[in-house]
Amino acid sequence: MDLTWSADDLAFRGALRAWLAEHVPHAGRPHDPTAGAAFDRAWQRALFDAGWAGINWPVEYGGRGLSILQQIIWYEEYARAGGPPMGFRFVALNHAGPTLIALGTEAHKTAHLQAILTGEALWCQGFSEPNAGSDLASLRTRGVVDGDELVVTGQKTWTTGADHADYQELLIRTDPDSARHKGLTWVICPMAAKGIEIHPIRKMNGRAEFCSVFYDEVRIPLSNVVGEVNGGWSTAMATLGFERGTSFVGEMTEITLRLEEAVTAAKASGAWADDETRRKLADRRAEVAALRALNYANLSRYARGDAPGAEGSITKLLTNEVARSVQELALEIAGAEGLCGDLTANPWAEMLLGGIVLSIGGGTAEIQREIIADRVLELPRSR
CATH class of the missing domain: 1.10.540.10 (Acyl-CoA dehydrogenase/oxidase, N-terminal domain)
Incomplete structure (x- = not known):
């Protein structure tokens, strides 16, 4: 490229x-x-x-x-x-x-x-369930084909913006005898459909962007299925591949900007005089440079026509780790006052809390490592 x-x-x-x-x-x-x-x-x-x-x-x-x-x-x-x-x-x-x-x-x-x-x-996402978060293949919300409709019953959770969304990308189990990745279906769910009940979840920062969504015999046209009935796992992996594709460029740039703000804060506070602080900042700059190189390597493949794949898990994992290391160093430089006062108005504390969410959303670090081991390195599965 x-x-x-x-x-x-x-x-x-x-x-x-x-x-x-x-x-x-x-x-x-x-x-x-x-x-x-x-x-x-x-x-x-x-x-x-x-x-x-x-x-x-x-x-x-x-x-x-x-x-x-x-x-x-x-x-x-x-x-x-x-x-x-x-x-x-x-x-x-x-x-x-x-x-x-x-x-x-x-x-x-x-x-x-x-x-x-x-x-x-x-739109909102209807993937995670109370007992199927990072282990998405264990989901149990079911959909029964009834003529030209799917009848959906079950629960989804951690659904960001469900109470304000018009549609949902919903992953359900349409083959009751299936297990794990088989028998799933990806369907467009209108959030105004009869039988949907939404309960907001308040987070530790005081906001309530997340919701639990309950489905009581919700009828969705069969024509809303994207991909094939019982072939939803491949559609879902494509969806998550797009999440881990070009959008990480924006996060990478934001991490770079936050790091330079930490450098400026260190110089202003006197922390710059400490050799160890300067060494840590230099290390973080090297990490950001590696993350940029990884992003551009992925993007060169996409520019040739390749679809985002399992390599996106490497990018997500490294993005999370670099973001967290930059955030922790920034708070170290800011000192104890960096976690005082109104956390929602404190950029350093807000950055740290956001990093915790980033490390979980879209699959935890442990799940990303499993994907990398299985689909990129082709290592034997753990027992």
């Missing part, structure tokens, strides 16, 4: 940087989930209207049809400009949309892709 930016790439970067400098909201995204959802819809609409949504999505569904290199530029510049976090837009833009582009029917694409890009439709 040639990472020498072309004239078109540089022009794209310059135009994007100028637009972000003028339009990124100074107030930031509200912490309240209801206000946050309204903000997400409005901000996504602003991005779409200005031509900054769906950079490498197909033009016929509202995207711009540009290259993956320009998608990389978008993530980098957005992070550098301090663009609002993905919030409740994350699942639609990084999960559902790419999955529908790759595996959905023409009807799925027409019905959902532009609505995602305009902010009209927010």
Whole structure:
């Protein structure tokens, strides 16, 4: 992959940087989930209207049809400009949309892709259950085929933004005699469907973005299945592959920015005079450089047409570990006051709490290591 930016790439970067400098909201995204959802819809609409949504999505569904290199530029510049976090837009833009582009029917694409890009439709994820989190293959929420409908009964949990979402990417067990990865189905679930009950879950930072979702004989059209009935595991792996694909460029850039803030804080506080502190900061810069190289190696494969695969678990694992090491060092430099006061208004403490969530969401470090051992290194399974 040639990472020498072309004239078109540089022009794209310059135009994007100028637009972000003028339009990124100074107030930031509200912490309240209801206000946050309204903000997400409005901000996504602003991005779409200005031509900054769906950079490498197909033009016929509202995207711009540009290259993956320009998608990389978008993530980098957005992070550098301090663009609002993905919030409740994350699942639609990084999960559902790419999955529908790759595996959905023409009807799925027409019905959902532009609505995602305009902010009209927010999505949530219905994968995790009380007894099936990182071990996703053990899920038990069942779906029974009844004519041209699926009848769904069960429970999902840790569903971010479920009470504000319009649709859900829902993974259910449609073969009652199946076990583990077999007999699962990925289906588009309208969150307004009769029989759905949503209970918000308050987190340790006082917010309630997560929810438990209960399904009591919820009827979903069979035409909403993405992929094949009982073939949902491969669809789900594609979904998680997209999550672990280009979106990590933005996280990598954000980690880089936070590290440089830690360097500035060290110089301002006098910690810079300590040789050990400078050594730790140098180590973190080396870790960030390694993470950048790994991201670009992955992206070079995607640019050649490869779909994101198990190597994304390596990127996720390293991203989590580098983020956590940067966060812990930043708090070490900030001192005890770094964890005092209103944690939701404290950037250092907020960064540490966010890192804990990042290490669990999308599969824990232990699960990522299992995937790497099994699907990348082809080691024998543990017993």
